[in-house]
Amino acid sequence: MSDMSSPPVTPQAFSADILRHLKQSLGKDASHAALYDWRMALSLALRDRVVDPWFESTRKTYEARGKRVYYLSMEFLIGRLIEDVAVNLGLDAVAQEALESLGQDYAKVVADEPDAALGNGGLGRLAACFMDSLSTLGIPAYGYGIRYEHGLFEQHFKDGAQMETAETWLAQRHAWEFERPEVSYPIHFGGVLREVDGAQVWEPGETVMASAYDTPVVGWQGRWANTLRLWAAQPTMAFDLSSFNRGDYMGASAPEALARTISRVLYPDDTTEDGKELRLKQEYFFTSASIQDLLRRFLSEGGDLAALADHVAIQLNDTHPAIAGPELVRLLIDAHGMEVALAISTARACLAYTNHTLLPEALERWPEDLFIRVLPRHHRIIALIEAAHLAETGSHVRIIEHGEVKMGELAFVMAHRVNGVSALHSDLVKETVFADLNRDYPGRIINQTNGITPRRWLYSCNPALRDLINETIGTAWPDDLQQLEGLSTHASDAAFLERFQAAKDTNKARLANWLKARDGVVLDPAAMFDVQIKRIHEYKRQLMNLLETIALWNDIRDTPNGNWTPRVKIFGGKAAPGYVVAKEIIHLINDAAALINADPVTKDLLQIVYPENYNVSMAEILIPAADLSEQISTAGKEASGTGNMKFALNGAPTIGTLDGANVEIRDCVGAENFFLFGLTAAEVVARRAEPSYARRAVEASPRLARVLKQIESGVFSPSEKARYAGLVQGLVDHDYFLVTCDFDSYFETQREVDTAFADQSAWTRMAALNTARVGWFSSDRTIAGYARDIWNAPSLIGPRRSQKDVA
Numbered sequence: 109m110s111d112m113s114s115p116p117v118t119p120q121a122f123s124a125d126i127l128r129h130l131k132q133s134l135g136k137d138a139s140h141a142a143l144y145d146w147r148m149a150l151s152l153a154l155r156d157r158v159v160d161p162w163f164e165s166t167r168k169t170y171e172a173r174g175k176r177v178y179y180l181s182m183e184f185l186i187g188r189l190i191e192d193v194a195v196n197l198g199l200d201a202v203a204q205e206a207l208e209s210l211g212q213d214y215a216k217v218v219a220d221e222p223d224a225a226l227g228n229g230g231l232g233r234l235a236a237c238f239m240d241s242l243s244t245l246g247i248p249a250y251g252y253g254i255r256y257e258h259g260l261f262e263q264h265f266k267d268g269a270q271m272e273t274a275e276t277w278l279a280q281r282h283a284w285e286f287e288r289p290e291v292s293y294p295i296h297f298g299g300v301l302r303e304v305d306g307a308q309v310w311e312p313g314e315t316v317m318a319s320a321y322d323t324p325v326v327g328w329q330g331r332w333a334n335t336l337r338l339w340a341a342q343p344t345m346a347f348d349l350s351s352f353n354r355g356d357y358m359g360a361s362a363p364e365a366l367a368r369t370i371s372r373v374l375y376p377d378d379t380t381e382d383g384k385e386l387r388l389k390q391e392y393f394f395t396s397a398s399i400q401d402l403l404r405r406f407l408s409e410g411g412d413l414a415a416l417a418d419h420v421a422i423q424l425n426d427t428h429p430a431i432a433g434p435e436l437v438r439l440l441i442d443a444h445g446m447e448v449a450l451a452i453s454t455a456r457a458c459l460a461y462t463n464h465t466l467l468p469e470a471l472e473r474w475p476e477d478l479f480i481r482v483l484p485r486h487h488r489i490i491a492l493i494e495a496a497h498l499a500e501t502g503s504h505v506r507i508i509e510h511g512e513v514k515m516g517e518l519a520f521v522m523a524h525r526v527n528g529v530s531a532l533h534s535d536l537v538k539e540t541v542f543a544d545l546n547r548d549y550p551g552r553i554i555n556q557t558n559g560i561t562p563r564r565w566l567y568s569c570n571p572a573l574r575d576l577i578n579e580t581i582g583t584a585w586p587d588d589l590q591q592l593e594g595l596s597t598h599a600s601d602a603a604f605l606e607r608f609q610a611a612k613d614t615n616k617a618r619l620a621n622w623l624k625a626r627d628g629v630v631l632d633p634a635a636m637f638d639v640q641i642k643r644i645h646e647y648k649r650q651l652m653n654l655l656e657t658i659a660l661w662n663d664i665r666d667t668p669n670g671n672w673t674p675r676v677k678i679f680g681g682k683a684a685p686g687y688v689v690a691k692e693i694i695h696l697i698n699d700a701a702a703l704i705n706a707d708p709v710t711k712d713l714l715q716i717v718y719p720e721n722y723n724v725s726m727a728e729i730l731i732p733a734a735d736l737s738e739q740i741s742t743a744g745k746e747a748s749g750t751g752n753m754k755f756a757l758n759g760a761p762t763i764g765t766l767d768g769a770n771v772e773i774r775d776c777v778g779a780e781n782f783f784l785f786g787l788t789a790a791e792v793v794a795r796r797a798e799p800s801y802a803r804r805a806v807e808a809s810p811r812l813a814r815v816l817k818q819i820e821s822g823v824f825s826p827s828e829k830a831r832y833a834g835l836v837q838g839l840v841d842h843d844y845f846l847v848t849c850d851f852d853s854y855f856e857t858q859r860e861v862d863t864a865f866a867d868q869s870a871w872t873r874m875a876a877l878n879t880a881r882v883g884w885f886s887s888d889r890t891i892a893g894y895a896r897d898i899w900n901a902p903s904l905i906g907p908r909r910s911q912k913d914v915a
């Protein structure tokens with residue numbers, strides 16, 4: 109592969125590559141090149157170096173005739189790629205030196221790249237981490253998704269309220285992709301079913317084409333590269349010439365507009381289901397294209413369809429691609445003449461399903477009449493699948509019921525493995541949403557605790573800490589993260605801790621500079637940076653964080669000369685545009701920030717910062733700079749979380765509940781290095797059964813009652829005093845997420861955090877132990893688990909070079 113076969117690249121050679129692309133690919137002379145040109149030339153020069161490992165990996169995969177993994181996901185939340193590719197190729201220093209020798213500011217060029225934001229949050233970012241790990245582990249894999257023209261909306265604040273505008277990452281050329289006009293498939297919708305010679309024949313009403321765009325995904329040290337194949341929708345007929353000739357110019361381009369709508373925009377709902385027809389079409393569009401593509405590849409290699417499962421593993425990232433089951437069965441029956449029972453068992457042996465949430469509003473169900481209208485043949489196939497399932501198990505669980513098609517049940521029944529994403533979540537999957545199916549198919553549900561790629565989430569986003577780690581334990585950790593454990597022995601070494609703290613301070617200063625330049629906001633780098641960044645959702649309880657902030661503000665004002673630990677409360681995150689309560693919470697945070705930040709009494713002790721448009725690139729600046737990680741969801745509601753892992757890895761201890769992967773993080777870092785508070789999942793369920801639990805919690809907490817009164821009476825919204833009356837009333841009347849019940853425990857634990865932070869060296873030790881002990885949360889470990897327990901997919905690369913070096 110490239111690291112073994114190709115000679116090392118010098119900065120001189122690399123600047124020549126950049127200049128060549130500037131001239132030949134961009135048609136620019138260095139003296140006239142704009143920032144965009146430099147960025148594109150740099151990206152293309154890097155991309156060139158991915159191609160050989162990519163071809164080599166493809167060649168080895170064909171030779172091995174082994175298994176390929178297909179990861180089907182509606183979302184890939186990638187972020188920027190320049191640094192990612194440079195780091196994986198070991199060319200980060202070379203690229204920087206080359207560009208600077210050409211008189212360019214490397215950091216500025218890197219920052220010019222728009223985030224590829226083809227996802228909403230956790231599920232999409234996990235898919236991106238998994239792609240990185242699949243390549244790092246050398247497992248032949250394709251990621252399949254949609255090439256949305258517009259990624260996740262951009263968030264702006266207008267007088268504190270969230271506004272959304274369309275994101276336009278493809279307005280400029282996307283440097284990393286290869287267009288594949290020759291790879292395209294027809295996708296059919298609607299129409300009618302006819303019976304011909306006893307067989308069902310689907311005569312579709314509408315057809316669009318799915319065209320492939322490939323992005324190579326290179327793993328650590330360039331040893332392997334897989335493909336992210338995204339589908340764009342195109343019309344079967346680009347232009348209706350007869351309409352044009354009649355003078356109907358709008359009508360002439362109608363077919364194109366209609367088709368392109370399918371891949372136009374990412375649905376901005378995080379863990380909520382909207383039930384829109386276009387969404388169903390998007391799901392079927394990319395799933396059908398992917399299944400057609402993998403079957404074509406399999407057959408082109410001379411495969412026998414009865415042995416499909418020996419060569420193909422299809423992972424469904426939640427239920428969004430659950431139509432893959434019926435689609436594969438349909439193609440096996442209708443296009444390849446396979447008998448129904450064999451088609452179902454073959455498809456099931458290929459398919460596996462990951463559940464990413466227990467929230468009832470996220471469970472996809474389609475109205476049956478809509479489903480029949482859009483996918484009439486699949487409706488029949490699902491009935492066959494359901495009949496086979498009922499006959500096989502004697503189950504009473506239906507897939508089509510009460511006029512709805514239930515995608516969770518469909519995905520479950522068609523999968524040979526179903527997994528949750530943390531130990532607690534997987535247990536709850538067995539006990540709650542899929543309790544009956546778990547009895548019907550014992551052993552089918554397993555756990556695969558999430559992970560994160562240490563290349564992006566430590567090596568590349570935190571150079572200060574990366575360098576310290578390299579100097580302390582060597583350089584073999586980025587693809588063998590448990591080696592970080594070697595830092596533990598240094599956690600009692602004062603000189604090491606001093607350097608660890610210096611790295612944190614560097615990152616805090618970097619954040620402060622960035623915020624100053626971007627928003628004109630000034631931070632005190634000596635204060636504790638207390639960070640909560642994630643989608644805004646009631647279950648994630650940003651509101652509880654804010655209530656605690658206001659309570660602290662009250663306390664400081666009551667005793668201004670107390671022994672307070674200065675804090676900056678940093679929030680980041682978007683709300684789904686239709687999620688009214690989440691938007692109210694954003695507005696309230698901004699309103700409270702305006703008042704509290706202007707208070708001369710507290711201004712050196714407490715500040716609230718909420719930078720707009722949180723995205724992956726912002727996370728890469730915020731996480732390394734964090735002192736404290738807020739993971740405060742209602743127990744039982746956060747399936748796993750992955751931000752929790754990123755913070756711990758970057759030396760920010762957690763304040764959190766026993767929810768999702770927090771439980772396992774706490775087990776790893778040690779209870780003494782984790783600030784635990786709040787009800788457990790079982791206690792949450794019990795508390796909800798108690799009458800008036802929220803009202804009683806408020807009555808029992810004068811501190812909370814005072815805060816709620818302030819908000820309700822308009823202290824933070826003087827121009828519209830009743831602005832938050834409904835929000836507060838909602839809390840007191842039906843606080844489903846138990847903000848009120850956990851408030852006191854949270855407040856008290858935050859005061860323990862204050863005390864702990866004041867002892868700087870003890871705090872730094874705790875932070876360092878967090879870094880040292882969370883190596884298990886590498887997505888390499890997660891992917892190795894999927895490969896072993898679900899896919900039975902081998903790695904096609906030998907032992908890691910770094911491990912050989914160590915041996």
Ligand code: OAK
Nearest residue numbers: 230231379464465746747748749750
């Ligand atoms: C999004 C849409 C539908 C269903 C689930 C999601 C989602 O993003 N879930 C999140 O997945 C992450 C990755 O597994 C988890 O870490 C989060 O806890 C979960 O909310």
